[in-house]
Structure formats: structure tokens, C-alpha cells
Amino acid sequence: MSVTAAQGFTAAGIAAGIKANGKPDLALVVNHGPRLAAAGVFTSNRVKAAPVHWSEQVLRGAVVSAVVLNSGGANACTGPKGFQDTHATAEKVAEVLGGEFNAGEIAVASTGLIGVPLPMEKLLPGIETAAAALSEDGGEDAAVAIKTTDTVHKTATVSQDGWTVGGMAKGAGMLAPGLATMLVVLTTDADLDSATLDRALRAATRTTFDRVDSDGCMSTNDTVLLLASGASGTAPAYEVFAEAVRTVCDDLARQLIGDAEGASKDIRIEVVGAASEEDAVEVGRSIARNNLLKCAIHGEDPNWGRVLSAIGTTGAAFDPDRLNVAINGVWVCKNGSVGEDRELVSMKDREVRITADLSAGGESAVIWANDLTAEYVHENSAYSS
Amino acid sequence: MSVTAAQGFTAAGIAAGIKANGKPDLALVVNHGPRLAAAGVFTSNRVKAAPVHWSEQVLRGAVVSAVVLNSGGANACTGPKGFQDTHATAEKVAEVLGGEFNAGEIAVASTGLIGVPLPMEKLLPGIETAAAALSEDGGEDAAVAIKTTDTVHKTATVSQDGWTVGGMAKGAGMLAPGLATMLVVLTTDADLDSATLDRALRAATRTTFDRVDSDGCMSTNDTVLLLASGASGTAPAYEVFAEAVRTVCDDLARQLIGDAEGASKDIRIEVVGAASEEDAVEVGRSIARNNLLKCAIHGEDPNWGRVLSAIGTTGAAFDPDRLNVAINGVWVCKNGSVGEDRELVSMKDREVRITADLSAGGESAVIWANDLTAEYVHENSAYSS
Incomplete structure (x- = not known):
């Protein structure tokens, strides 16, 4: 239509x-x-x-x-x-x-x-x-x-x-x-x-x-x-x-x-507990653009350490010891440290949900991203692709 | 020693x-x-x-x-x-x-x-x-x-x-x-x-x-x-x-x-003609982090359009119609448009040199980066890598 x-x-x-x-x-x-x-x-x-x-x-x-x-x-x-x-x-x-x-x-x-x-x-x-x-x-x-x-x-x-x-x-x-x-x-x-x-x-x-x-x-x-x-x-x-x-x-x-080039996962990144919507978007984008995390998601590895290292590069309001991260609903990082057992996380589906709680306020934002794959590299390294 | x-x-x-x-x-x-x-x-x-x-x-x-x-x-x-x-x-x-x-x-x-x-x-x-x-x-x-x-x-x-x-x-x-x-x-x-x-x-x-x-x-x-x-x-x-x-x-x-993970190219990015050293570094980093360009370099594709699109995301002082880009010494982009024949560019060596001329001053900076490869994805998508 x-x-x-x-x-x-x-x-x-x-x-x-x-x-x-x-x-x-x-x-x-x-x-x-x-x-x-x-x-x-x-x-x-x-x-x-x-x-x-x-x-x-x-x-x-x-x-x-x-x-x-x-x-x-x-x-x-x-x-x-x-x-x-x-x-x-x-x-x-x-x-x-x-x-x-x-x-x-x-x-x-x-x-x-x-x-x-x-x-x-x-x-x-x-x-x-x-x-x-x-x-x-x-x-x-x-x-x-x-x-x-x-x-x-x-x-x-x-x-x-x-x-x-x-x-x-x-x-x-x-x-x-x-x-x-x-x-x-x-x-x-x-x-x-x-x-x-x-x-x-x-x-x-x-x-x-x-x-x-x-x-x-x-x-x-x-x-x-x-x-x-x-x-x-x-x-x-x-x-x-x-x-x-x-x-x-x-x-x-x-x-x-x-339908993104070469992608095998759609990643929904929700940042909650932010002091402002701008902070939530900044943190969400930083997570969305972290190549190491995008590779981990591709490998179905709930690597929350890469989420924290991405959050740490932003200027958003947060205390590193109060950061919480859930992957597909499992809070694998609590208070900036080891949380629930990462073995509980299933990442078989195309959609992967990451929730980052900054514990700094009541604002939130959702950013969508894709994983990084060998197919992405292939599609974009061919001459004049 | x-x-x-x-x-x-x-x-x-x-x-x-x-x-x-x-x-x-x-x-x-x-x-x-x-x-x-x-x-x-x-x-x-x-x-x-x-x-x-x-x-x-x-x-x-x-x-x-x-x-x-x-x-x-x-x-x-x-x-x-x-x-x-x-x-x-x-x-x-x-x-x-x-x-x-x-x-x-x-x-x-x-x-x-x-x-x-x-x-x-x-x-x-x-x-x-x-x-x-x-x-x-x-x-x-x-x-x-x-x-x-x-x-x-x-x-x-x-x-x-x-x-x-x-x-x-x-x-x-x-x-x-x-x-x-x-x-x-x-x-x-x-x-x-x-x-x-x-x-x-x-x-x-x-x-x-x-x-x-x-x-x-x-x-x-x-x-x-x-x-x-x-x-x-x-x-x-x-x-x-x-x-x-x-x-x-x-x-x-x-x-x-x-010795960077999975890399097949070392990319030397020199930004010249910048209004300040800060501008030169900002532009160099933006080019260094552009995944599409990193894929193109891997594919030995002198894709200067991706260099320009990366420069365009910065806040540095420049006029888009005065940007010049050389890849391995060939000025493939002149005044923001098509320059010398891209077929003249050889990218067989591990080292690839990109020169971005902002035509905005006399400052410069060099940033080193790597290409993006399927091996990088592989090495970083394995569980707990």
C-alpha cells in the first residue's frame, strides 16, 4: 500500500x-x-x-x-x-x-x-x-x-x-x-x-x-x-x-x-534510571556502537562487561558502583559487579534485549542496533559496494 | 631488553x-x-x-x-x-x-x-x-x-x-x-x-x-x-x-x-590543513572509527566517499567543497568531489596512508587505526573471548 x-x-x-x-x-x-x-x-x-x-x-x-x-x-x-x-x-x-x-x-x-x-x-x-x-x-x-x-x-x-x-x-x-x-x-x-x-x-x-x-x-x-x-x-x-x-x-x-546489512541480531537497548532523556540516548548510542559488544551479541555471549565499558565512556550522570545490566531479562550485572548467573541468559532469538539501569533518575530511552558479523565485513569490503 | x-x-x-x-x-x-x-x-x-x-x-x-x-x-x-x-x-x-x-x-x-x-x-x-x-x-x-x-x-x-x-x-x-x-x-x-x-x-x-x-x-x-x-x-x-x-x-x-586483533591493514590517517590540533584529532578519530571505511580498506577499496562522510559528522572547521583526500598518495578527492583516478591507488601493502586536507588552517595530527575484518568479528564473538 x-x-x-x-x-x-x-x-x-x-x-x-x-x-x-x-x-x-x-x-x-x-x-x-x-x-x-x-x-x-x-x-x-x-x-x-x-x-x-x-x-x-x-x-x-x-x-x-x-x-x-x-x-x-x-x-x-x-x-x-x-x-x-x-x-x-x-x-x-x-x-x-x-x-x-x-x-x-x-x-x-x-x-x-x-x-x-x-x-x-x-x-x-x-x-x-x-x-x-x-x-x-x-x-x-x-x-x-x-x-x-x-x-x-x-x-x-x-x-x-x-x-x-x-x-x-x-x-x-x-x-x-x-x-x-x-x-x-x-x-x-x-x-x-x-x-x-x-x-x-x-x-x-x-x-x-x-x-x-x-x-x-x-x-x-x-x-x-x-x-x-x-x-x-x-x-x-x-x-x-x-x-x-x-x-x-x-x-x-x-x-x-x-534488514540491516549482514546482521543476525536485532538489539533493543533500553536505558532506564537516567537523570535525563539526553543521558539515556547518549548511553544507548554508546552501547549501540561498541564493536566488541556487537561481536559478543553475534556470538550469543552475554558479555555485560562490554556494556559497562561502553557506559563508562559517556558523560552521563551515574555512579559506576550502582550500574545494573540485564540481558534478555537476566540481571547479569548488579551494582557494577557480578549479578545473576550469565548461564541463565538465552540468546538464541534474533531479538536481544539489553537493559542498562543507571540508577540516576527516572528518564529512559530505547535505541535499536544490530550485531557485527563477518557478513557485514564481507558486504562492505567488496569493491564499490 | x-x-x-x-x-x-x-x-x-x-x-x-x-x-x-x-x-x-x-x-x-x-x-x-x-x-x-x-x-x-x-x-x-x-x-x-x-x-x-x-x-x-x-x-x-x-x-x-x-x-x-x-x-x-x-x-x-x-x-x-x-x-x-x-x-x-x-x-x-x-x-x-x-x-x-x-x-x-x-x-x-x-x-x-x-x-x-x-x-x-x-x-x-x-x-x-x-x-x-x-x-x-x-x-x-x-x-x-x-x-x-x-x-x-x-x-x-x-x-x-x-x-x-x-x-x-x-x-x-x-x-x-x-x-x-x-x-x-x-x-x-x-x-x-x-x-x-x-x-x-x-x-x-x-x-x-x-x-x-x-x-x-x-x-x-x-x-x-x-x-x-x-x-x-x-x-x-x-x-x-x-x-x-x-x-x-x-x-x-x-x-x-x-598486532591488533584480526587486523590485516595498519591505517595511517594524517589530517592536515586543520584550524587546530583538536580539530585534526577529532577528524582523525572519526575517520579511524568508521566501520564502513574500515571494511573498505580491508577490501583494498579506495572508497574516499566514506572518508568524507566521516569528516562530515565532526564539528571541526571546514568547508565541504574544499576537502581533499589522498589514499596512498593519490588525491582521489579534490574540492569535495571526484579527483584523480582511483584506479591509480594501490593498496596491496599492509600499511595504508589516508591524508585528509581540511583546507582550514595549518595544524595537523596523525591517528593510527586498523581495518575491520571477519577475523576480528570471529575473535571477539567467541564465548568469553
């Missing part, structure tokens, strides 16, 4: 020949209104791809009539020519969609290898093909076309009281992942303005995409867009709408972690 | 039975004076092992008569009993060495698995064995006894004008590495006071051990000690002595990187 679950949207996903293997690599999502409201969140990497610079400008106008996305090339670190290519892409979409479309209202997103110019001679004709294929059932095709190292395409939908939030995502990690950039397009037919969309989207991404950390590497291309058509004629209350957006984002974020 | 290269020191390395495999696991280094000056640098991890807490207290007195080191157990996260064990270890050394030795002047260092109590019934008798084996030629044995996952023992010596600085090291990474904690003992017969040793040691570690980063993981046990006996009767000028200490530290640091 993806981006066409909500009324007022058409989409398409086609093979333009950008990928050498001939797989789908170009997606188009069009908002037919009556509203063209939109919000966007982008990578915080200071080295940003050309399409990120472009789309940030488009979002400043708070009107987005279409989104064009390509896999097979990130168009990052490609210089002034890369930005011209993004501009030409938006112009081409405006041209083929017809008179009422304006390039300045068309967002562009790209994913693939950094530092390689896009094959515009294939991409531009592909836009004509995609426009001809636009359909109210095109959401799945679009979700497939934005895949890179993803093994499955990712979609999610929430519907209630006559309105819908749906979306698609690609990527193998956090809002700031690695080569496998995260691209997300959400659509809704709720009748809400761009300021409301922006508030709901930022609230949702802060606790979903921002808290998955597959490999600690931040992309140059991450893009999350929320488009509203108003086609349902319904304007839900903010809190209800925001919760629907959060639910879709959470669903897609979990799908990203579940 | 290790810690007995300098006059005034004896050492021993024996098998006390702490390691299940029967390999050497206990080292003793004794300063016979006439001076007992000392300086120490310890892990900045806030979760510190019992021997680190103990030795930090000992160093406050600025007098160290002996150092006892064990492999086979980190004595970290072992609670009040762990600290008692460290205290008992120092007391035992004082007892067996005889009347003039005081437990409060005996440093203790441990390395091995976190969260497991030391087998004191083996360690304490081992101290008697080690004391009986003390010799002016015992430096090599001591260096062997502190190994854990090290494949070779590490020693270095500089001699000039009648005085010597020698040392031993174990570990697989930075001053703040992972499970394979870094322990270093340096000795000298130069006739210098503890304040001078402290100044020279901090200056040396800041640009050597502090700038190797094998896997981004910080240990609970890292310890670097410098002991002076004054036995040469020579008091070299500070600058000359400091340079000798820096040379020995640099040599040992490079040996650590060259």
Missing part, C-alpha cells in the same frame, strides 16, 4: 538503467491535492549530497507536488555538476507532469555510491517512463525501486476515521546510516498544513529513525519526507495524527533494523 | 595458573633505586578496574618500588572484593620482597575478562615464584607474561649517553582499547624526579598511545607507568629525555597496531 495508501497520490517505480543489473532504480510519487503540504527531515552530516541541498530548499517553500527518487547513485560529493543534475531532474519531472508543476516544488532523493556522477542520459528518459506508469496502485513498485542493499522493500500504513498515513523506506540503518542511505517518503490524505506536518514528523523521527543505529555511520543522503494531499477532507486532532505518523515511522524503522 | 634494559631494575614473568592454558600470566618489575621516582597515565573510562583505582592512589605518592601485572583476568567490575584482591596482591609483593618494601608503593595492573574475580589462591603463590625468579635479564619474560590476545610480545629501548629508556607493552589497540587492555611499563635509569617523569610521560602518550585507535573501544584497565631508578647517575636535559620516552612510546604504539 505504501505511499499510495492515502488518497490523492499516485506513484510508479521503474528500471531506468541507472543500476547496471537492470533492476528497478527510479521512483516517482505525485501529490494530486487538493493540498500540497509537506515537511522534511534530512541528514545532519555536514557533507550533504546534492539532492539533500536541493530538497532542503524545496521544503523551505513548504509545498511539494512530487518526489523523484533514484537508487544506483547517491549524487554525493559530485561538485557543482551534481547539483545541476539534481536541478535538471526536478525540471524534467515538472516538464513531463505538465503545466501546473513547478521544479521548485519537486523534491529529489538519491542513494547509492558516493562520488560517482549520475548517468543523466538514462535518468532523464526514465522520468518519462515513470510518469507514464503513475498509478494509484504504484506504491509497491515505488518501494521496490528505491532498494539498494535492502533484501526486502519496506512499507507501512495506518488508517483510521477516514484518513490514512502510509509510507515506504529503504536503507540498512539509522536516520544517519552508512552507504545504505535511508530514504523515506510518507503520505497522508489528512487535511493538515505544513507546519502541523513538520511538528508531527520531527516528533516522530526523534524517537524512531533517530534511535536506530545499525553501524554508527552517518550518510550524506538521508531524507524523510511527509506529504499531505488533504484528499480525505478530514483534519484529525494533532495528537491523533502525530501518533499515526509515529506508528508508521516506528514500523519502518524496525523494518530497517531487521 | 624491555624493562630491564635500564640499570637498577629486575623483572620476572612466570605462569601462576591464572590462565587455564598454563601460559605465563604474572609479571613482576622491581625498582632497586637509588631513586624510586614514577609517573602514570590511566584509562579515562569512568568504569575503572580495581587495579586502576589502586595504582592511581599509589601514583599520588609519586614513589613506586615495584609493579605486579597479571594477564588472565581484568579484575574489573568485581566490586569491593576486587579492590580487596588488588590490595592483597600489593601486600603480598611487599611481604615477599622484604622489609623495605611498602604495599602503598607497589602498583598493580591486570588484563583479561571483565567481571570475573581473580583466582587469588593461584595469584598469591605465583608472586612468591615470580619474586624468586627476579633477574636483571627478566625483562623479556615479563613482556611475555602480560600477553593476552597478543600474538607477539612488545618491547622497545632507547639508550644514549649512559642512560636508557626501555619498556614493554601488551594490547591490541589504543590507549583506550577494548578487551585487550593496553598495559605498558617503561623504566629508565636516568636520575630524574617524578614531576619530570610525569611531564615527559604525558607529553609522550598524548601523541602516541592516545592516537592509536584499533576498534574505538575504551578499556577499563589501561595503564602506562614510567619508573626511574636513577642508577645511571645521569640527569639528561628534559627535552632529550622526553624525546627518548616519546620514541619508545611511539615504537610500542606502532607494535600494538601491528
Whole structure:
């Protein structure tokens, strides 16, 4: 159902020949209104791809009539020519969609290898093909076309009281992942303005995409867009709408972690007893990024010492002698020292739950991560992977 | 020659039975004076092992008569009993060495698995064995006894004008590495006071051990000690002595990187054109810790896009459009975009040189790192590795 679950949207996903293997690599999502409201969140990497610079400008106008996305090339670190290519892409979409479309209202997103110019001679004709294929059932095709190292395409939908939030995502990690950039397009037919969309989207991404950390590497291309058509004629209350957006984002974020490159475990890290939410997130990220712990989880070794050594590198408020750690519900570390018998911990399931209790307050946060595997190394050490 | 290269020191390395495999696991280094000056640098991890807490207290007195080191157990996260064990270890050394030795002047260092109590019934008798084996030629044995996952023992010596600085090291990474904690003992017969040793040691570690980063993981046990006996009767000028200490530290640091767990490449990351040394170090560390880049280097893929994405996550002063990156001397990225042909880059050698030019000033720094390999994952995912 993806981006066409909500009324007022058409989409398409086609093979333009950008990928050498001939797989789908170009997606188009069009908002037919009556509203063209939109919000966007982008990578915080200071080295940003050309399409990120472009789309940030488009979002400043708070009107987005279409989104064009390509896999097979990130168009990052490609210089002034890369930005011209993004501009030409938006112009081409405006041209083929017809008179009422304006390039300045068309967002562009790209994913693939950094530092390689896009094959515009294939991409531009592909836009004509995609426009001809636009359909109210095109959401799945679009979700497939934005895949890179993803093994499955990712979609999610929430519907209630006559309105819908749906979306698609690609990527193998956090809002700031690695080569496998995260691209997300959400659509809704709720009748809400761009300021409301922006508030709901930022609230949702802060606790979903921002808290998955597959490999600690931040992309140059991450893009999350929320488009509203108003086609349902319904304007839900903010809190209800925001919760629907959060639910879709959470669903897609979990799908990203579940399909991360080479991963064999999904690790849910819950930090409790923190003096502040910021402390909880800092500690959670430090645990999530500890390569030694990620290896131990892969080996189904409940190595709580590596959790403590990761906590110890943070600036969060805690007393080392009051730290407690549970792995899959067994408190293997109590008061900074040996707790329950580690032999009681079973780690056979794909999901592994780590709870770190800082004993310093009442705040908490959940971060999702993956284990570190030989397959991850293999997948990311191959030439131009 | 290790810690007995300098006059005034004896050492021993024996098998006390702490390691299940029967390999050497206990080292003793004794300063016979006439001076007992000392300086120490310890892990900045806030979760510190019992021997680190103990030795930090000992160093406050600025007098160290002996150092006892064990492999086979980190004595970290072992609670009040762990600290008692460290205290008992120092007391035992004082007892067996005889009347003039005081437990409060005996440093203790441990390395091995976190969260497991030391087998004191083996360690304490081992101290008697080690004391009986003390010799002016015992430096090599001591260096062997502190190994854990090290494949070779590490020693270095500089001699000039009648005085010597020698040392031993174990570990697989930075001053703040992972499970394979870094322990270093340096000795000298130069006739210098503890304040001078402290100044020279901090200056040396800041640009050597502090700038190797094998896997981004910080240990609970890292310890670097410098002991002076004054036995040469020579008091070299500070600058000359400091340079000798820096040379020995640099040599040992490079040996650590060259023997890092599972590594197939040593990566020399030089950041130039930085606005400040702090910026250069921050950028160097960010590049050093990027898992995707570490995989690419393993695959001999000159993937400069991953270098740029790592630089982009820092707060250093730079303009993305003025970044330049060379890999093994080939400027594959110029002005933030495609530079010289990446096919010109050969990465067959173990050493890989990355130069990142921030075009923002005149400061620079060098960070050493390793690649990420399937062997690293394997070695660190085995149960209780």
C-alpha cells in the first residue's frame, strides 16, 4: 500500500538503467491535492549530497507536488555538476507532469555510491517512463525501486476515521546510516498544513529513525519526507495524527533494523534510571556502537562487561558502583559487579534485549542496533559496494 | 631488553595458573633505586578496574618500588572484593620482597575478562615464584607474561649517553582499547624526579598511545607507568629525555597496531590543513572509527566517499567543497568531489596512508587505526573471548 495508501497520490517505480543489473532504480510519487503540504527531515552530516541541498530548499517553500527518487547513485560529493543534475531532474519531472508543476516544488532523493556522477542520459528518459506508469496502485513498485542493499522493500500504513498515513523506506540503518542511505517518503490524505506536518514528523523521527543505529555511520543522503494531499477532507486532532505518523515511522524503522546489512541480531537497548532523556540516548548510542559488544551479541555471549565499558565512556550522570545490566531479562550485572548467573541468559532469538539501569533518575530511552558479523565485513569490503 | 634494559631494575614473568592454558600470566618489575621516582597515565573510562583505582592512589605518592601485572583476568567490575584482591596482591609483593618494601608503593595492573574475580589462591603463590625468579635479564619474560590476545610480545629501548629508556607493552589497540587492555611499563635509569617523569610521560602518550585507535573501544584497565631508578647517575636535559620516552612510546604504539586483533591493514590517517590540533584529532578519530571505511580498506577499496562522510559528522572547521583526500598518495578527492583516478591507488601493502586536507588552517595530527575484518568479528564473538 505504501505511499499510495492515502488518497490523492499516485506513484510508479521503474528500471531506468541507472543500476547496471537492470533492476528497478527510479521512483516517482505525485501529490494530486487538493493540498500540497509537506515537511522534511534530512541528514545532519555536514557533507550533504546534492539532492539533500536541493530538497532542503524545496521544503523551505513548504509545498511539494512530487518526489523523484533514484537508487544506483547517491549524487554525493559530485561538485557543482551534481547539483545541476539534481536541478535538471526536478525540471524534467515538472516538464513531463505538465503545466501546473513547478521544479521548485519537486523534491529529489538519491542513494547509492558516493562520488560517482549520475548517468543523466538514462535518468532523464526514465522520468518519462515513470510518469507514464503513475498509478494509484504504484506504491509497491515505488518501494521496490528505491532498494539498494535492502533484501526486502519496506512499507507501512495506518488508517483510521477516514484518513490514512502510509509510507515506504529503504536503507540498512539509522536516520544517519552508512552507504545504505535511508530514504523515506510518507503520505497522508489528512487535511493538515505544513507546519502541523513538520511538528508531527520531527516528533516522530526523534524517537524512531533517530534511535536506530545499525553501524554508527552517518550518510550524506538521508531524507524523510511527509506529504499531505488533504484528499480525505478530514483534519484529525494533532495528537491523533502525530501518533499515526509515529506508528508508521516506528514500523519502518524496525523494518530497517531487521534488514540491516549482514546482521543476525536485532538489539533493543533500553536505558532506564537516567537523570535525563539526553543521558539515556547518549548511553544507548554508546552501547549501540561498541564493536566488541556487537561481536559478543553475534556470538550469543552475554558479555555485560562490554556494556559497562561502553557506559563508562559517556558523560552521563551515574555512579559506576550502582550500574545494573540485564540481558534478555537476566540481571547479569548488579551494582557494577557480578549479578545473576550469565548461564541463565538465552540468546538464541534474533531479538536481544539489553537493559542498562543507571540508577540516576527516572528518564529512559530505547535505541535499536544490530550485531557485527563477518557478513557485514564481507558486504562492505567488496569493491564499490 | 624491555624493562630491564635500564640499570637498577629486575623483572620476572612466570605462569601462576591464572590462565587455564598454563601460559605465563604474572609479571613482576622491581625498582632497586637509588631513586624510586614514577609517573602514570590511566584509562579515562569512568568504569575503572580495581587495579586502576589502586595504582592511581599509589601514583599520588609519586614513589613506586615495584609493579605486579597479571594477564588472565581484568579484575574489573568485581566490586569491593576486587579492590580487596588488588590490595592483597600489593601486600603480598611487599611481604615477599622484604622489609623495605611498602604495599602503598607497589602498583598493580591486570588484563583479561571483565567481571570475573581473580583466582587469588593461584595469584598469591605465583608472586612468591615470580619474586624468586627476579633477574636483571627478566625483562623479556615479563613482556611475555602480560600477553593476552597478543600474538607477539612488545618491547622497545632507547639508550644514549649512559642512560636508557626501555619498556614493554601488551594490547591490541589504543590507549583506550577494548578487551585487550593496553598495559605498558617503561623504566629508565636516568636520575630524574617524578614531576619530570610525569611531564615527559604525558607529553609522550598524548601523541602516541592516545592516537592509536584499533576498534574505538575504551578499556577499563589501561595503564602506562614510567619508573626511574636513577642508577645511571645521569640527569639528561628534559627535552632529550622526553624525546627518548616519546620514541619508545611511539615504537610500542606502532607494535600494538601491528598486532591488533584480526587486523590485516595498519591505517595511517594524517589530517592536515586543520584550524587546530583538536580539530585534526577529532577528524582523525572519526575517520579511524568508521566501520564502513574500515571494511573498505580491508577490501583494498579506495572508497574516499566514506572518508568524507566521516569528516562530515565532526564539528571541526571546514568547508565541504574544499576537502581533499589522498589514499596512498593519490588525491582521489579534490574540492569535495571526484579527483584523480582511483584506479591509480594501490593498496596491496599492509600499511595504508589516508591524508585528509581540511583546507582550514595549518595544524595537523596523525591517528593510527586498523581495518575491520571477519577475523576480528570471529575473535571477539567467541564465548568469553
